Amino acid sequence: MADQLLHILQHALGVDEHGRGEQYRSHFVTGAGSDDHPCCIAAVEQGLMTRRDGATLCFGGDDLFHVTPAGRDYVAANSPPPPKLSRGQRRYQAYLDADCSLTFREWLDTPWCKAA
Template identity: 40%
Template structure:
């Protein structure tokens, strides 16, 4: 995973210097934003899934990390909240 993708993935998971366990798994963005093409690349690599936008998100699309993408974003000592991945096979 590229560094810029890892940074976006970590933001989607809510990971930071203070949070070592993920507490969400979503990133909202749309065409024309700086990070949209990066998320589309991660979708192509199997690191994320894309969902069509809705009025709730201003029409923007929602990106959800796959377990593969989320695990690639972890630093040593960090964990994922299993609840965000309970529908996905390990």
């Protein structure tokens, strides 16, 4: 259940399996009968999430769970480290992060790529 809990918290925060990302959200919606609901209830009992009863909400009766600061700390402490990347993989990741209109080959010829 710890792996499922970590996955749910990561998903609720909008981060990847290594805990990386902008944490652009902090909620998870699930209802009784789903596989995730018991895990979210356990997270509430551990103080990692809070719960709003779906019966009081206007979107179909599922419960709304919010990640608490303790839940954010749990994700930071329990997410595995990202894999080590080779120099070429780091360069390609830098190209993807640049989000430019150049092809990878064109980007390789730019001055800022030489520093990567």
